Amino acid sequence: MTLNIERNKNLKEYNTFGIEAVAPYFCQIQSTEELQALFRNEQFKNMPLLVLGGGSNILFTRNPEGLVLLNKIGGISMVEEGEENVLVKVGGGVVWHEFVLNTIAQGLGGLENLSLIPGTVGAAPMQNIGAYGVEIKDTFHSLEAVNRTDGSLRTFRHADCQFGYRSSVFKTSERDKWVISHVTFSLHKKPQFNTTYGAIQQTLEERGISSLSLKAISDAVVHIRQSKLPDPKKIGNAGSFFKNPVIDAAHFTNLQQQYASIPSYPQENGIKVPAGWLIEQCGWKGYRRGNVGVNDKQALVLVNHGGAIGEEIRQLSEDIQASVKEKFGIELEAEVNFI
Ligand SMILES: Cc1cc2nc3c(=O)[nH]c(=O)nc-3n(C[C@H](O)[C@H](O)[C@H](O)COP(=O)(O)OP(=O)(O)OC[C@H]3O[C@@H](n4cnc5c(N)ncnc54)[C@H](O)[C@@H]3O)c2cc1C
CATH class of the missing domain: 3.90.78.10 (UDP-N-acetylenolpyruvoylglucosamine reductase, C-terminal domain)
Known part of the structure; x- marks a missing residue:
């Protein structure tokens, strides 16, 4: 397998703070197999490693050492359908908000309150992303991750991840040991709307929306976030x-x-x-x-x-x-x- 390794890559475009930093080695990863090949490659397997998704939760105070991996593993697929829930497996490099919009278009509930959070699906379990009364632990089913030392693949179930407030095992005892390649969510076929948190209810009323839908809630969350938070593309x-x-x-x-x-x-x-x-x-x-x-x-x-x-x-x-x-x-x- 040929890996496309770039040298001395400027990372300014790859972090939302827009800080200049240079990666000695840089590689965009499209598949689990590429990740495994990299971790079994003599030149790279012992190098310091930084995984980047959207770079929206990172501050570069120096140049990273060794290899920087940009997670571009794609794909969204329904893997199981039950009476009430659907299991959806997503590539870690998929942009979070694009995935949320995809679930809404399919009428699947559970992620609408997490609309417009920047970053990738693979980084979302890291800190159990949350907003407007919902965290990903509420719909998380399992994830697959590649071991950085030997390239082996492991499935982490909900309990294995030890989710807490902006925390998981990947920020504590398993820190820097895994690259999350895929995440599977259990989404609701009959959505249970959650509008009690923050200004969602008020925004829906201001917009004259009386009948709730996943899209109406997502639009309200997007509206609130855009009015309250600075856009990283601008600042x-x-x-x-x-x-x-x-x-x-x-x-x-x-x-x-x-x-x-x-x-x-x-x-x-x-x-x-x-x-x-x-x-x-x-x-x-x-x-x-x-x-x-x-x-x-x-x-x-x-x-x-x-x-x-x-x-x-x-x-x-x-x-x-x-x-x-x-x-x-x-x-x-x-x-x-x-x-
Ligand atoms: C404007 C703005 C609003 C935000 N609002 C929220 C919010 O409401 N709620 C919230 O929880 N967060 C919020 N965030 C923070 C951020 O969006 C999330 O933490 C997001 O999950 C980061 O994803 P990323 O792909 O950009 O991760 P990165 O910044 O690229 O990486 C974050 C950390 O995860 C590691 N990592 C990334 N991908 C992987 C992987 N596949 N495997 C293993 N490790 C990995 C990185 O090495 C790094 O340590 C916000 C950020 C911005 C800029």
Whole structure:
């Protein structure tokens, strides 16, 4: 099998922050077999490796070492149909939103609230992507991944993935061990609509939509996201830079006495507080420092105004973390993957 390896590839177009970085070796992967051939190839099997999907959750603070793989494994196929559900298997390189639109066109429910999240299907299980009250763990069935050490193929079932809030086994104990080649979803033939979260219901009403459909919900989510989040094609960003912290009840009660309007979402393990609110309270919303800054509509999004290097964004993120820690005693954890 001939692998098309490029040398010294500029990755600016391959990350939504639009940061300049150079890959010593770069290869676009179209199939599981190509991946396996690469991991069994004497020259490449022991090289440091970075897998890239859409580059929408990555910050380059330096050039990656070794080989950068761009996942282009395609294909969407129905593999099993039951009374209530359909299993759909998708190539890891398929663009997430294109897949969501495909399921909606087929009348299959479960992913409509996750419309317009950037990136690829293969990266979605990594951090259990979520939005508007839904996470992929809700419709995830299984995935196939190739072992980076020996090229062997393994199926991960739901329980194997240990999904949590913006987390999975691929971000923890199995980090950097696998390349996700295919993901299978269990989608609903009779959709159960979920419009309770965020402004979905309000947007549907504003648009005069009284009879719910997958497409109406997807359109509403797209509309809300476009009005709230900066478009990476216009201004470099990676969406939410930090996770929303979960704090214990005593800490929350203490903060509530000082900040009566602090928003909160009770969880099993504590109280979730929106990181964007904490950052805004520290005065960062709309802040600009040279080439980098904090979005003026959503303080959780750090932006590259053009020409930034990753270190500038990292420094800004650390300053934000320090000020939130000082004011609220809360440590913000980055959601974005640093390279
Ligand atoms: C404007 C904007 C809005 C966003 N909104 C949301 C949101 O609402 N909810 C949400 O959860 N996320 C959101 N994100 C973050 C991002 O879209 C998701 O994390 C997405 O799943 C990243 O996909 P990607 O293909 O771009 O991954 P990349 O950025 O290319 O990679 C992310 C990480 O996964 C690894 N990886 C990628 N592909 C594979 C693979 N096939 N196998 C193994 N490892 C892999 C990479 O090495 C890296 O560590 C947003 C981002 C932006 C820019």
